[in-house]
Amino acid sequence: MGFLLLYFLIFYFGASLASGLFLCAERITHQQSIIRPRSHCIACQHPLSWWQLLPVVSYPLLGGRCYYCHIQIALTTWSAEIIGGSLALFSWYVAPTKMALINLSLLFIGLFLFSWIDIQQRVLYPSLFIPWLFSLLVLRGNSVHYQAALVILCGLGLFAYYSHGLGSGDVELLTGLTLLYGFNATNHILIHACLLALLSYPLLRQRQLPFIPYLSLGVWLYFGEIYLIGWL
Structure with a gap:
């Protein structure tokens, strides 16, 4: 049980890091600050709540859509988190x-x-x-x-x-x-x-x-x- 918890924490840490890096990449390519403004919907510009920013969990919880304007969220966002978590586990194993x-x-x-x-x-x-x-x-x-x-x-x-x-x-x-x-x-x-x-x-x-x-x-x-x- 302890090992499962450890693996989950490593995976979730990697997914969280990937989520942050994905946001940085988005803002860098659009020549925006990576610090401000806070995370928001790119369509309606509404600031996102903490529960809408949970790596891995929020995307399926929201049905892949913005909570406010219901626009489809790109699947690449969720994919990046899954990839990041998987690579974190891989790094832990091979190091x-x-x-x-x-x-x-x-x-x-x-x-x-x-x-x-x-x-x-x-x-x-x-x-x-x-x-x-x-x-x-x-x-x-x-x-x-x-x-x-x-x-x-x-x-x-x-x-x-x-x-x-x-x-x-x-x-x-x-x-x-x-x-x-x-x-x-x-x-x-x-x-x-x-x-x-x-x-x-x-x-x-x-x-x-x-x-x-x-x-x-x-x-x-x-x-x-x-x-x-x-x-x-």
């Missing part, structure tokens, strides 16, 4: 130490925020990306892969420039991931991301896909592989 859990938590915050911004605006803000990457590099200490990152930056940078197949934000994120985890890890992440993008293309039918969400999923699949290999 071997407290420091590793801190690293994964910071990784989750950045990737989640960058993914939602990329979905809406197709951009990676340096003002968010650079402090996030610097924090992760500091936590990793001396194990930074400079040469591998330079190869990735030059190779994918040229590919993006001549083919227009990648955005500059994608190249920056891949370079940052290489600095953190090395060349082999980035190859695995990139392969996962490309496969996921190819699989989703027939469903989405978009001329340009936001690639950072796929890279983020590729990161978590890579860590899942590492965990399974260690477990086996």
Whole structure:
């Protein structure tokens, strides 16, 4: 029973964090303050009560509609909370130490925020990306892969420039991931991301896909592989 309560609290913490990050992404893309005004319905502008802001719970409780104007609330809001809670549980399972859990938590915050911004605006803000990457590099200490990152930056940078197949934000994120985890890890992440993008293309039918969400999923699949290999 104690373990179930612990897992529930971890899941709900991740869902709450994801809900906040989703709001931040929405406001950043619309060049609004992430602090004010308080949460409100985007259609009728009515401020929301605390019980309408409960992660995971409020969406089904309200029937997926605003309590005041009854407009349909985007399912992505609820999906983001479920994803956040699931990733929090995953991080808890795979992290071997407290420091590793801190690293994964910071990784989750950045990737989640960058993914939602990329979905809406197709951009990676340096003002968010650079402090996030610097924090992760500091936590990793001396194990930074400079040469591998330079190869990735030059190779994918040229590919993006001549083919227009990648955005500059994608190249920056891949370079940052290489600095953190090395060349082999980035190859695995990139392969996962490309496969996921190819699989989703027939469903989405978009001329340009936001690639950072796929890279983020590729990161978590890579860590899942590492965990399974260690477990086996």
